[in-house]
Amino acid sequence: EVQVLESGGGLVQPGGSLRLSCAASGFTFSHFGMVWVRQAPGRGLEWVSLITGSGDSTYYADSVRGRFTISRDNSKNTLYLQMSSLRADDTAVYFCAKAIVGVIASDHWGQGTLVSVSS
Amino acid sequence: TVLTQTPGTLSLSPGERATLSCRASQSVSSSYLAWYQQKPGQAPRLLIYGTSTRATGIPDRFSGSGFGTDFTLTISRLEPEDFAVYYCQQYDSSPPSWTFGQGTKVEVK
Numbered sequence: 001e002v003q004v005l006e007s008g009g010g011l012v013q014p015g016g017s018l019r020l021s022c023a024a025s026g027f028t029f030s031h032f033g034m035v036w037v038r039q040a041p042g043r044g045l046e047w048v049s050l051i052t053g054s055g056d057s058t059y060y061a062d063s064v065r066g067r068f069t070i071s072r073d074n075s076k077n078t079l080y081l082q083m084s085s086l087r088a089d090d091t092a093v094y095f096c097a098k099a100i101v102g103v104i105a106s107d108h109w110g111q112g113t114l115v116s117v118s119s
Numbered sequence: 120t121v122l123t124q125t126p127g128t129l130s131l132s133p134g135e136r137a138t139l140s141c142r143a144s145q146s147v148s149s150s151y152l153a154w155y156q157q158k159p160g161q162a163p164r165l166l167i168y169g170t171s172t173r174a175t176g177i178p179d180r181f182s183g184s185g186f187g188t189d190f191t192l193t194i195s196r197l198e199p200e201d202f203a204v205y206y207c208q209q210y211d212s213s214p215p216s217w218t219f220g221q222g223t224k225v226e227v228k
């Protein structure tokens with residue numbers, strides 16, 4: 001059974017940093033791209049970042065480029081999102097998701113981890 | 120690319136047909152348009168990808184169609200578990216990025 005499980009969320013002050021992790025199982029992790037998507041309270045879905053299966057290529061939304069870094073450790077079947085210079089508008093539930101071939105959509109999602117940025 | 124979903128809210132009764140629209144600000148490849156369902160407190164669930172291909176385990180009352188800038192998700196007969204928020208999503212290849220529509224809420228009338 002495919003599973004992805006996020007961790008690392010919490011309360012952080014504006015300007016602070018946080019690293020999210022996503023543990024994956026049930027599939028050959030290195031064969032699939034992965035994405036981070038966030039959802040602010042009461043709002044819609046917003047794509048944050050994606051990474052190819054090998055980890056060689058990474059892409060970011062304009063709203064987080066230069067502040068967030070996506071990475072993966074295929075030996076540990078784990079995806080990461082390093083977040084820095086956090087702002088109040090980064091407050092959201094962060095979902096990690098396994099992409100289908102071509103990274104055109106995601107077929108398995110975690111339950112999300114809440115990041116709250118507040119003083 | 121901006122995706123605009125209409126209506127914002129759809130009030131229907133179980134057994135009725137639901138038609139949800141997703142309009143793109145520029146042409147989208149049919150291969151790159153997907154639909155998700157999200158219920159409160161849950162993660163999104165992939166329903167449709169490639170405009171019309173149902174994801175694994177998705178019942179055939181869900182269907183997708185469209186071309187160019189206009190795409191549609193149809194639920195032929197609403198079941199009680201179908202009342203939720205639906206999002207369309209497109210993939211742009213140059214450079215790779217995703218965009219979501221703002222969502223359509225299907226609520227019980």
